[in-house]
Amino acid sequence: MNAPTTSLQTEGRPGLDALFAPRSVAIIGASSDQRRFGGRPIQYLLEAGFDGPIYPVNPARAEIQGLKAYPSILEVPGPVDCALLAVGADVTQQTVEDCIARGVKAAICYGAGFAEVGGEGEARQAKLLETARAGGLRLLGPNCMGALNAQTKFYGTFASALEDGVPPAGRIAIASQSGGYGGYLLRHLFLRGLGVSQWVTTGNEADIDVGEALHWMAGQEDNDVLIAYIEGLRSRDSLIAALKRARENRKPVVVMKVGRTAEGSAAAASHTASLTGQDNVYDALFEEYGVHRARTTDELLDISYALSRRTLPKGPRVGVISISGGVGVQIADFVSDAGLTMGSVPLETQDKLRALVPHCSPRNPIDMTGLVTTNHDIMEKTLDAVFEANAFDATLIFLGITGAAPSMARPLQQAIANAHARAPDQLVFVSVTCPPEMMREYDAKGLLAFEDPSRAVNALSALWQFRETFSADMPAPVALPPAEALPLPEDGKLNEATAKALLAAHGIPSPRENLARDAAEAARMAVDIGFPVAVKVVSPDILHKTEVGGVALGLASAEAVEAAVARMAETIPAHLPDARIDGYLVSEMVKGGVECILGISQDEAFGPVVTFGLGGTLVELLKDTVCALAPVSEARALEMIGKVRTAPLLTGYRGGPRHDIEALARAISGISVLAAQHAGTITTIEVNPLVVRPGAGGVVALDAVIETRPVE
Amino acid sequence: MNAPTTSLQTEGRPGLDALFAPRSVAIIGASSDQRRFGGRPIQYLLEAGFDGPIYPVNPARAEIQGLKAYPSILEVPGPVDCALLAVGADVTQQTVEDCIARGVKAAICYGAGFAEVGGEGEARQAKLLETARAGGLRLLGPNCMGALNAQTKFYGTFASALEDGVPPAGRIAIASQSGGYGGYLLRHLFLRGLGVSQWVTTGNEADIDVGEALHWMAGQEDNDVLIAYIEGLRSRDSLIAALKRARENRKPVVVMKVGRTAEGSAAAASHTASLTGQDNVYDALFEEYGVHRARTTDELLDISYALSRRTLPKGPRVGVISISGGVGVQIADFVSDAGLTMGSVPLETQDKLRALVPHCSPRNPIDMTGLVTTNHDIMEKTLDAVFEANAFDATLIFLGITGAAPSMARPLQQAIANAHARAPDQLVFVSVTCPPEMMREYDAKGLLAFEDPSRAVNALSALWQFRETFSADMPAPVALPPAEALPLPEDGKLNEATAKALLAAHGIPSPRENLARDAAEAARMAVDIGFPVAVKVVSPDILHKTEVGGVALGLASAEAVEAAVARMAETIPAHLPDARIDGYLVSEMVKGGVECILGISQDEAFGPVVTFGLGGTLVELLKDTVCALAPVSEARALEMIGKVRTAPLLTGYRGGPRHDIEALARAISGISVLAAQHAGTITTIEVNPLVVRPGAGGVVALDAVIETRPVE
Incomplete structure (x- = not known):
């Protein structure tokens, strides 16, 4: 992993080191009851062996959980990097003021009763933020479950997911807006034998948002994978900065963004005070930075687990070795659905396999028959032959229920491990039905164990996507030249001639x-x-x-x-x-060419968004459009064009002419730059139709509408 | 479940009672070694307590597994309904001849070395079938894993899935072409606490195919759910008869059909000797009979499990009760993705919930906050209020990791069970993270327990689909009137005038x-x-x-x-x-209207298939067509029209006219009847374009091609 180079603009505010890696911690509202949120963090800090002073603050107690307690944060003797506020909403303001007076650098505010309840709560949160900003205090929450950093043994959370004991550190970092879901994820990772490096829940995000937390994590050396859970964003900048940094540092990012559908968005709006951006805009953003968007927790966990092997496949070629022909066919379906390919077995290797089992199916999916389940030597030799051929970028071995009986399964597992030990660069998945503890034995041997083969294939596909992302150049930033002054009409609408003149200056000529x-x-x-x-x-x-x-x-x-x-x-x-x-x-008269639609709209969270699609009723009906955050480069615009399903009509379908997609890409980029330059002014642009001419004939805007914010 | 009314044409051959419910069993090639395929079935039959004579046949032994052994099937004293052939391919022919001589009614042939190896094996299998047919013997396999019937305690299989003990009978019936996958499924059902009524693997299907087995199962009283695993079909009739019978008897059918994709089909062709029909034809068939096609084993198992509650939702309205707002939003996404809806909580019920927890979110998804995890009385009262309102057709309660700790989870489980006991008609899903044995406790209480909520929602969606299928009328059979004689040209191609005349006689006029x-x-x-x-x-x-x-x-x-x-x-x-x-x-001159394409092609397994789509390059590019097995009724044709994404162009899009879709449906049905009447003669019909006129203007075939098989 390289050193981080992208930095986040935080307007001169201190960074998150005091939050994630405090050298000293105070718990205000500390409790002796380990089930209370003023008690649990102390228990966890003690259990983990936090390497600095822990100061319980409680005016009614002299000692809490074996530690000396203080009546007020003001009376704590040493410096305090981070304070955990386990107090009610009514006293939070005073507590924060005291923290600032005491020189505390970061505070985690667990309590509810702020912006999420509206009205008075919103005002309370605004005042709290104002105080924190003025006092140089970074604030996590309110209404959150806190943070942890396994590296520094800082457990500033009351998450019940740690109740069974603080697990060993791992290399997955998690930033979640939801505390409940953050804890759920933590627990499920532990159940799969995976640990985290850092974990944070941002709650109401008065100050620190999920993007800033993720950005901090993307700069750390002790994690390989970043997971984010997002319900809605207030601002795009921190998230984009985080994704850029992760991309630069080659850290795969897996995001669960909920509120995808109309049903979900309605629920999200009632749940948090934040705005849910248009879902396809998120998709466009994630795609741009090579982020994997998981739809389910199973998927998110599967991919995180597969990434824990720290090996990405070099290509999309999958080899399948099955003890059942039927399942082999099924897996071939999964491989194809997931955008991977079934690799070819070299003829020489096929001969070797036939020499091992005369009635085998030596082509991919390889079916060595049930024989390998009892003759483990054959399994080992099969794998040796396959790994030697190096014809697959990943190999999936289906053992099925053979893996359930320890008497059969352990030697089989050992045979696979032996062959893998001789070819440790091979990425090997095993699909096996067995108890969780046996699954973990595969992990210990450097293999990846899944039960349902479809889930193994989907996780592998995500790995291959990450590999492709990391192999590609970082997208170059799009320069915004200084913008010309806009002729701003009073009614907020430029006339057609003015609009067309402006577009012509940005590479979109009119007839x-x-x-x-x-x-x-x-x-x-x-x-x-x-x-x-x-x-x-x-x-x-x-x-x-x-x-x-x-x-x-x-x-x-x-x-x-x-x-x-x-x-x-x-x-x-x-x-x-x-x-x-x-x-x-x-x-x-403009004759020939393909009619397209090109436009700019405003997303509440992300600002100007450029949308492109072919024109006509049918395309409108099929919603065959693609969007991206403005501005986009010409290279990115070319990719966008390739993503509409009707793109072949532009690139030459069934002997039809190839149209000037380079000019189209210039137009998409040009309009996006125009919109980004005037992000505060231009609200809408619609060029419809934009005719793309054959050959190198360029593009022509036949009609154009530009709307601006009314002049104030 | 009603009495079966659809019967399968088996050309006068005896049915499958002797195979599935034999009163006496012989094992030819019987073994004392319980790991061998001549030994295992004896072990299972003894363990299950099979209620009839078991005759081991082995010339070298006087006694096997405590039973008297016989040197030859010819010397077995009593009548034998079913013989299990655990012998090599070389002696199978003689063994089958002996079985026929002895009056055996059904034989299960485990051995490999027949059609699946090609050449000599194919000839061997053909001879075996000829002998069996002539002798009135029904044959399962060869190259299969046998059958079982839990009702009659007949375990005619060597499947290792039963090694840990023969599990109790359940109400799921399974017919699988693949032995390996059949065993895999069996094991996984047991792991989920589900049992089977009957189970069969059909292997090479020389005589009995998966359709005939399924048809037999669909006529039994002791199962509720039918599962089929299909790689490819030789004939359509037995499968269609089975699906009809299942539909009549209101038994949900879940099918895993592999070889969906090009990758998978290539694998399927190398695995079995059977033909893989075009995948979209299977989809059309399954849709017609309300069959759920599962894509993964997880999905298949989830749906089978959800069906085990024997309650289908009355509508698509889902209620979500969550202890985490974030997960509630996520589940709302799943609900929408699955084609279900989030039900509305009546205002009166919202008031009741607010009275229980003032800061709750009483609208769907209902978030009663973490309070319910510790105060189980609130959970119980919440559920009482929700069940009383009867505003949801199914309720999903998300407990997450709260369900992991027995101290918290058991009382919570009891609270849910208490409320459910007062409203037992409610269909209740619980999404919970806990050990398998605790999952089964939910089952015992009449609840459905899933870990990932997305899987619960998907299973519920399948249940709702079944409900909709069973609520609709059975599709009426399409009558085929006697066909007119066709003018058959020598080159197999009717001229345009003849083709158009024929189409006009089937409701498709020309200009x-x-x-x-x-x-x-x-x-x-x-x-x-x-x-x-x-x-x-x-x-x-x-x-x-x-x-x-x-x-x-x-x-x-x-x-x-x-x-x-x-x-x-x-x-x-x-x-x-x-x-x-x-x-x-x-x-x-035909002016106006929408251009469509209507055609007939031949599927190798299913015969004539009718395909419809709108015309033009774009639709062709987007592959926006729909197909069905011919013949189809006008009602079914109307449904087909509704399924193309471009259908709004016909039904009136953005103020455009409504076109004559009734005439179009008549045309689709008419051409399908024509193709079915002449299934042996007509190979291809293409009407392109077929113009559908606005209003009641009918349809007009502007061009038509009909091809026939060359006259022999």
């Missing part, structure tokens, strides 16, 4: 066109532009031009243009006597 | 059109048809009519028609001097 006042001028302009031309009425009062006869296409002569405008000038006022007519737009 | 020999006749015909018309050159030698100027559209007068034909007659021979010109098709 050659001009605004004529009357029929004669239109005819002259048409001659300049060249025939054929299109003529459109321009009026702020006419929404559907076609319906009032306000559009004429393919006009081939000056006479035709003059006649068309004259007819519009006569018939439109007859239909709509009150419509103001600003003139007639005479445009070059 | 008004006529074949003219020359320009003058074309003009006269156009007058009869009415203007505007289209003219197309008709020639077996011209594939792309447009490219040679052979198509003229929108001709508005007799003169225009005459001129167009004259031009074609002049220019086409100039381009293609060798092309035979049969004439000029003068057709009514």
Whole structure:
């Protein structure tokens, strides 16, 4: 892992070292009862052997859990890096003020009754934050379950997941907005024999949010994997900084983002005070940074477990060795579903396998028949032959229920371990039905044990995705040149000409066109532009031009243009006597090409988002669009184009022409830069249709709308 | 469950009673070694207490496993219903002949070395089948793991899954083509505390196939759930008969069909001698009969377990009660993903919940805070209030790791059980992390316990699907009227006129059109048809009519028609001097409507399949089509139309017109009946485009191709 290079802007506030690696801890509201939240952290700190002073604070006690207690934080003798506030919401403000007076650097506020209850609670939290900021105190919570750092033996949490004993340190770091889910995850990792390096729950996030915590974790040396649980974000910056740092340091990030669906979002809004961004925007962000988004806890745990072997596959080729042909077929299905491939067994290796078991199926999935379950020497030799061939990037051995009976299973396990010991670089998964303690024996031998083979394959697929992410170059940051001043209309809407001019300056040309006042001028302009031309009425009062006869296409002569405008000038006022007519737009006819839609919208958490899709009713119906946070580079825009299902229509489908996707990528990037430059001003851009021409013909915006925030 | 009414055609062969419920069993190749496949079944039969005579046959022994042994099946004293053949492939033929001579009714052939090895093995299997058929002997296998019937205590299998003891009977029946997977499933059901009623593995399926076994099971009273594992089918009839019978008897069917993907299919072809039908055809079949297709073993087991409560939800409304808001949001996501809905909590019930815990979230997902984990009375009262409101069709209670510690978990479990006992009709799922034995305690209390909540939700969703299937009417069989004689061309291809005439007789009209020999006749015909018309050159030698100027559209007068034909007659021979010109098709112009594609293809296992989709490049690119086994009823065809993603374009999208989907359904049904009537003759039909007109305008086939098998 490299040294961290991305730093997070925290506006001069102190970092999180005092929170995650305090040298001394005070527990305010300390309790002798180990089941209370003022008692549990003391128990955990003592049990883990925290290597600094622990100061229980409780005015009613002289001694708590064998430690000298103090009546107030102000009377604690030594310096205090971190204070755990196990006090009610009513006294939290005073307690924080005392902490600041005492020089405490970080405080963990467990208590509820703040922003999550609304009204008064919100005000209480705002005041608390103001005080903490002014006093240079970093605040975790309120309404959280605290934090731990196994490296420094700091257990600043009352999570019941540690009740059975503080487990050994591991190399997984977890940042969770939810305390309940954070504890749930902790427990499940322990059940799988996995430990954590750091763990934090951010609760209401008055000060420290999940992104900042994750950013701190991404800079540590003692973890390999970052897990985040997110319900909603208030700001994008800390999360993006964290993902960048993790990507730079080659740390895989697995995220559970809930509130994916309308049902879930409604629940999320009632649960926290934070905003849930549009779900597809999260997907776009995660994809950009190579984050794996887990849909279920099982999936999240499976991937974390697979990552604990610290080996990523070099390619997507899977080898399957099964004792049942039927299951082999099934696993081949899983492999294909997961975007991996079934590797080919070299002919020479097939011969070796046939020499071992004449009636075997030596091609992938390899079926050595039930013989290997009783003849472990054959299993070992099979694996030797397969590993030697080096034809697979990962091997999945299906043992099934053979692994259940210790008499059969242990020697079989040993045979696999022996072969693996001779080829330790091989990434080996075993799908086996056996008790948890036997599963852990596979771990100890450097193998990965799963029960259902589909879960092994899915975890492997995630590993391969991480490998691909880490093999690719870091996405280059998109430079934002200084923005030009925008012509800001009072009604917040730029007229079509202004909008098109702005887009043209950002790489999205319009057709050659001009605004004529009357029929004669239109005819002259048409001659300049060249025939054929299109003529459109321009009026702020006419929404559907076609319906009032306000559009004429393919006009081939000056006479035709003059006649068309004259007819519009006569018939439109007859239909709509009150419509103001600003003139007639005479445009070059754009023929051929693929119609697309390109736009900018605002996400409440992430700001400007650029969305692209092919045009037309059908694509709209099928919602075949792709989005990304603005700004995007041209390279990223090219990737976006490749992701719409209808992309083959642009790249040449069934002998159709290849269109100018490079120009399209420039347009996507250009509009995203424009939106990012004017993030405070421009709210919406819609270019529809944007025509992408064949060959190197470029793109043309046939219509464009730009809306801005009203001038204040 | 009702009495079975669907019967399977087995061409006068005896049914499977002798196989599944024999009154006497002989084991040929019997062994004293309980690990051998001639030894294990005897052990299992003895252990289970099989209620009839067991005759070991072994010429070298007088006694086997405490039973008198016989030198030959011919010397066994009493009648033998079923013989287990634990002998090599080389002596199987003679053994089967002896069995027939002895009057044995069914034989289970364990041994390998038959069709699965190809060549000689195939011939060996064919001869065996011929002998068995002639002798009235039903044959299971070869190359299988046998069968069991817990009801009659018949254990005719050597499956190692029973090694730890023959488990109690359950109400799940399993038919698996794969022995290995069948045993795997058996073991996993036992691990979940579930038993089976019957279990069979069909191996090479020389005689009895998975469909016939399933059909027999669907007629039994002692099972509630049918599970099938399928790699490929030789014939569709037995499976369809089984699914019909299961549907009639309201028995949910869960199928694992492997070889879904190209990777999997390649593996399946190398594993068995059977054909793997097109995967989407299987999906269509399963959907038609309400079969749940499981993708993983976990899913299959989860659903089987959930069905074991013998209660299906009355609706899709889920209530979620969680001790963690975060997990509640997550579960809401799962609910939405699974096609279920989050039910609403009545205001009155919300008030009751607030009275219990003032700071609770009383709306769904209900979050009663961590309080309920320590105050079990509140949990009980919460559930009472929720069950009383009857606002949910199923309730999911998330306990998480609270369920791990027995001191906290047992009283919590009891609180839930108490409330459930007062409302036993409620379908209650508990998501809890605890050891397997505690999971089974939930079962004993009539609750359903899952670890990951996503799996509980997915299983519930399957239950709801079954409920919907069973609530709907049985699909009416589609009557096939006697087929007219087909005009069979020698080259296997009907000409366009013949094809269109045939389609018109099946409810798919063509435009008004006529074949003219020359320009003058074309003009006269156009007058009869009415203007505007289209003219197309008709020639077996011209594939792309447009490219040679052979198509003229929108001709508005007799003169225009005459001129167009004259031009074609002049220019086409100039381009293609060798092309035979049969004439000029003068057709009514069809304007408006939506272009679709409708076709028939042949599936190797299932025969004629009807496929429908909207037309055009984009739909082709997106593979937005739907298929079904022919014939289909109009009602089923309407359902098919609703399943393509682009269906809104037909039903009225964004103010667009509604098109004649009734006529389209008649066309889909009509073409499917035509294909089924002539299943031995017609191989392909393609109507492209088929135009569906707005309103009640019907459909029109603009072009049609029908291919038939060459006449022999």
